[in-house]
Amino acid sequence: MYKELISDPAEFARRVRVDVARINCRTRDSHIGGGYSAVDIMAVLYTRILKLNRQNLQDPNRNIFILSKGHIATTMFAVLAHAGIIPYEDLDKHLVNGENYAGHTRRYTVPGIEMSAGSLGHGSCVGCGMAYAKRIQGYKGNVYVLMGDGECNEGSVWESVMFAARFKLSNLVLIVDRNHLQAYGRDEQVLDMGDLEAKFRSFGCDAVTINGHDYEAIQSALERAVSDIPREPLVIVADTIKGRGVSFMEDRLEWHFKSPSEEQLKLALEELGE
Amino acid sequence: MRTTFINTLTEMARIDDKIMCIIGDTGFSVFEDFEKEFGPRFVNVGIAEQNFVSFGAGLAAMGMKPYIYNVVSFMTLRAAEQIMLDICYQENPVVLVGVGGGFAYATAGPTHHAIQDIAMMTALPNMTVVCPGDPVEMKAVMHISKDYGKPLYIRIGRSVDPVVHQRTIDFQIGQAIRMKEGTQATIFVTGVMLSEAVKAQEILEKRGFSVGLYSMPTVKPIDVEAVLESARAGKAIFTVEEHSVIGGLGDAVGRVLLDNMDKYPVVFRKFGVPDSFAPVTGTRDYLDDLYGLSAGKLADAIEQILG
Numbered sequence: 001m002y003k004e005l006i007s008d009p010a011e012f013a014r015r016v017r018v019d020v021a022r023i024n025c026r027t028r029d030s031h032i033g034g035g036y037s038a039v040d041i042m043a044v045l046y047t048r049i050l051k052l053n054r055q056n057l058q059d060p061n062r063n064i065f066i067l068s069k070g071h072i073a074t075t076m077f078a079v080l081a082h083a084g085i086i087p088y089e090d091l092d093k094h095l096v097n098g099e100n101y102a103g104h105t106r107r108y109t110v111p112g113i114e115m116s117a118g119s120l121g122h123g124s125c126v127g128c129g130m131a132y133a134k135r136i137q138g139y140k141g142n143v144y145v146l147m148g149d150g151e152c153n154e155g156s157v158w159e160s161v162m163f164a165a166r167f168k169l170s171n172l173v174l175i176v177d178r179n180h181l182q183a184y185g186r187d188e189q190v191l192d193m194g195d196l197e198a199k200f201r202s203f204g205c206d207a208v209t210i211n212g213h214d215y216e217a218i219q220s221a222l223e224r225a226v227s228d229i230p231r232e233p234l235v236i237v238a239d240t241i242k243g244r245g246v247s248f249m250e251d252r253l254e255w256h257f258k259s260p261s262e263e264q265l266k267l268a269l270e271e272l273g274e
Numbered sequence: 275m276r277t278t279f280i281n282t283l284t285e286m287a288r289i290d291d292k293i294m295c296i297i298g299d300t301g302f303s304v305f306e307d308f309e310k311e312f313g314p315r316f317v318n319v320g321i322a323e324q325n326f327v328s329f330g331a332g333l334a335a336m337g338m339k340p341y342i343y344n345v346v347s348f349m350t351l352r353a354a355e356q357i358m359l360d361i362c363y364q365e366n367p368v369v370l371v372g373v374g375g376g377f378a379y380a381t382a383g384p385t386h387h388a389i390q391d392i393a394m395m396t397a398l399p400n401m402t403v404v405c406p407g408d409p410v411e412m413k414a415v416m417h418i419s420k421d422y423g424k425p426l427y428i429r430i431g432r433s434v435d436p437v438v439h440q441r442t443i444d445f446q447i448g449q450a451i452r453m454k455e456g457t458q459a460t461i462f463v464t465g466v467m468l469s470e471a472v473k474a475q476e477i478l479e480k481r482g483f484s485v486g487l488y489s490m491p492t493v494k495p496i497d498v499e500a501v502l503e504s505a506r507a508g509k510a511i512f513t514v515e516e517h518s519v520i521g522g523l524g525d526a527v528g529r530v531l532l533d534n535m536d537k538y539p540v541v542f543r544k545f546g547v548p549d550s551f552a553p554v555t556g557t558r559d560y561l562d563d564l565y566g567l568s569a570g571k572l573a574d575a576i577e578q579i580l581g
Contacts, residue, residue, distance in 0.1 A: 060337065107364050115335070116364050119355060125325045126360055129332015129340075136314050137337065156356075159322035163329065167317075 002054070002084045005047065009215045012082055013043035017245045018272050019078040019091060025265040027074075027095045029103060033255035035075030037179035037212070037240035038146060042075070044218040045144060046083045054085055057111055061140040064130055066115045068123020068147040069177065070104040077101055077110070085112040121154025123147055124174055128160050131172040135230075142227050144173045150182030153191050158203065164233040165204025171227035174205075174235045177212065179242040181253050200235040212238030246271050275430040276373055278409040280304055282416040283341060287312055290420060294333060298326040298344040300373070304433075323353040330368045331360035339367070339420065345379075346372035346388035346429060354394055361425045362400040368426075369419045370395075375405060375429040376466050376516025380558040384551040388429075392464075393521025395427045396494040402447060403494040405429040405515075405523075407468030408438040411491050414445035422447070431466035438468050438489075448492050450500035456486035458580055459510035459541075462501070464490045464523040470562065471514045473569035474576070481573070483580055496526040505531060505538035512543050512576055516567065519546040543579060545572055 006012055016039050024030035046052070050063045067076050077094055080086045090110075093099035100109035104118035115126050127145040134141065151157060164172050176196060180187050187193060200207035208224065210217040221236045242256065243249030246268045260268055284307070287293040294315045295308055309316040319326040323344065330342040342349075349372055350357065361368045372391060379386035395403045402424060406412040412430060419426055443451055450462065454475055463471035468489055475487045486509070488500055504511055511531065513524040524544025531542055547565050554564075562568050566575060 116359065119359055121324070122328055122356065122360055125328030125356070126332040126335065128325065129329040129334075130336045131332075132317070132329070133333045133336030133338045139336070156322075156324035156328070159320075159325035160328070163319060163322070163325055166320075 001088055003082050003088050005053070005082070005084045007047055009040070009043040009047045012047050013039045014272055015082055016043065016075060016078040018269060018274050019081070020074050021246070021260055021265055021268045021272070023074050023078070023091055023094055024259040025262065028259045029095055030074065030259035031071040031256060032074070032259065033181070033242040033249055033252070034069060034148060034177065034179065035072040036244045036246070036249065037242045038069070038072060038177045039075055039079070040213045040215065040244070041146065041175055041177065041218055041238055042079050044215055044222065046079055048219055049222050050144070052083065052085065052112065054111070057085070060134070060137070063141045064114050064143045066123045066127050066143065066145045067105055068117055068145050069120065069151055070117025073103055073105045076105050076113070080110070080112045086110060120148070120151040121156035124157050124160040127172055128164050128169060131164070131169045132167060134171055135169070140227070142171045142173055142225055144175065146175045146177060148182070149176050149178045149180065149187055149193070149196065150190070152176060152193055152196065161200060161203045161205060168230035169233045170225065170229060170231045172233045173222065173225045174233065176235065176237045177240055178237050179240045181242045181251070181256060183256055185253065197237045200237070204232055205235045206232045207235040207237060209237040209239060212240035213244055275406060275409055275412045275435045276304060276433040278412040279371060279416065279430060280308060282413050284308055284311070286416070286420050287315065290339065292337065292339045293420065294338050294340045296326065296330050296340050296342040298323055298348070300345055301343060323348050324356050327353040327356035328360045331356070331364065331366040334366035334368045335364070341369045341371055343371045343373065345386070346374045346391050347386055350388070350391040350394050358398050362398045365400055366425065367423045370427045372427065372429045375431055377558040377561045378432045378466070380556060380561050383555065387552060389516070389518045389547045390521070391429060392493055392515070392517045392523065396521065396526065400425050401494065402426045402492070403429070404447060404492050405465030406491050407463065407465055407489045408435055410437060410439040410443060411445060411489065414443065415447070415491065418445070418447055429465060435466060436469050438472060448495045448497060450488040450490045450497040452488055454485070454487040456484040456509070458484045459512060459576065460486040460488060460504040461512045461514060462488050462490045462523065462527055463514040464493055465516060467514045467516050467567065470567065470569050470572070474572040477569060477573035478576060481577060483577065485576065490523060493523050493526050496530060498530050501527050501530040502534060502538070505534060505540050508538070508540060510541035510580060512545060514545045514567065514572060516562065517546050518549060519544055520549055522546055541579060545575070
């Protein structure tokens with residue numbers, strides 16, 4: 001059965017967090033922390049910005065959402081289920097042998113997945129191509145790319161940012177999930193990228209830093225994108241907390257990988273109001 | 275072949291407004307007219323091979339027909355993962371045109387020698403690999419490429435390569451082109467070695483050997499039937515390429531023979547570049563001769579085997 005898309009991003013995000021916790025408890029294979037840091041941004045995109053449904057997924061004028069941090073596939077699938085794009089029951093197929101719902105998102109196998117991801121530093125580059133192709137063919141709609149802050153270690157991200165600024169791809173919006181934790185430690189300890197907003201600005205972008213868990217702030221930042229006039233692309237550095245929404249997961253490195261036990265699931269669901 | 279590439283692309287772009295040409299800051303004095311005529315359908319991405327390849331994939335995903343043109347060694351190695359994941363894995367119909375295949379940039383040194391690219395590209399699922407042997411084959415593959423609809427790698431040599439085919443050819447991707455028939459042996463050759471293989475065949479004929487010659491522009495999918503036809507007749511089989519002996523045409527033909535060894539055990543020898551970086555500086559002719567790929571050395575080696 002397909003879910004009806006609800007309009008409240010807070011409730012949308014809450015339901016996604018609940019499903020992700022349940023699924024990851026079952027699969028024992030998780031990137032729950034990075035999913036929870038990004039889900040509020042995805043909730044605003046799907047409830048208020050993208051206007052995607054099962055009927056317009058092939059429309060060249062549609063908005064395109066590229067999940068570049070493809071490891072939060074569980075969260076992506078739950079988002080698609082609550083957006084009414086995939087059947088809700090399909091969430092039971094995640095990581096099941098012989099099914100298509102893998103640990104990283106794969107185009108063509110699941111409706112609403114615009115790009116196969118899994119290796120970092122690809123989404124912003126492919127996004128440049130899609131945004132450029134939209135522009136020269138006169139198609140409407142923006143290309144939104146969600147990437148991790150650790151992902152910004154990749155040189156290819158900066159190749160594409162230089163390119164997007166040079167070609168004034170204002171129909172491209174890059175969103176960085178700035179949760180300050182990557183796979184092996186704090187961003188600042190691994191490779192200190194410093195002031196990301198300033199870096200993107202110095203590469204020729206319009207950049208803004210917001211609270212990535214404030215729905216109104218997310219929405220107004222996303223609405224800054226103006227696709228009609230060629231100008232500098234928009235980069236939203238969304239300050240977030242890894243594991244946001246469940247106290248014992250918040251800002252803890254191990255929840256990049258860990259999956260909740262039955263006991264932890266119960267506590268998590270309580271905190272999430274289930 | 276580069277000249278054939280840009281001329282053919284220009285003709286096709288006039289008819290099909292989805293065609294685009296993407297470069298990675300290479301091709302000075304080649305693309306200026308194309309850029310002038312087609313404006314935003316020409317893009318110089320800069321010296322950034324990763325974004326260059328993925329950008330092309332994104333264009334294709336949104337309905338364009340991008341031809342992405344770059345130096346073989348940088349495109350196929352530096353951006354190998356982008357080619358695999360953004361083009362092949364996602365079935366984005368991008369045409370990759372690699373200039374400088376083999377020892378085209380010989381004196382530039384091993385950074386510019388492209389002798390692993392066929393191995394790299396044929397290993398990728400969904401990829402088709404074509405190495406035109408002369409401008410006639412290049413023009414033919416260009417015309418097919420426009421609506422091929424699948425990832426396609428075209429490996430070309432230099433700006434101007436000799437015309438070998440003096441007649442019109444029946445060119446199909448995946449099919450060898452018969453140039454000479456012989457009773458004792460067959461030479462399969464791919465890419466820029468075509469003219470050298472023609473000379474080697476002529477030398478052998480003068481020495482009294484009956485050796486056939488097939489141009490094999492498509493390395494993947496390999497023309498299994500063409501190989502088996504010679505094997506069935508018990509002919510010795512030779513492959514010639516300006517590429518490593520690991521993973522090139524020789525291995526593609528060799529796999530066909532290995533699969534059929536129980537039925538058709540034949541003499542087989544591959545001629546290519548041994549597993550090494552060029553030890554010294556040299557022109558293309560010099561390096562080919564060093565590695566036994568000149569017409570004279572090829573003829574001598576084949577004569578010795580045929581006895």
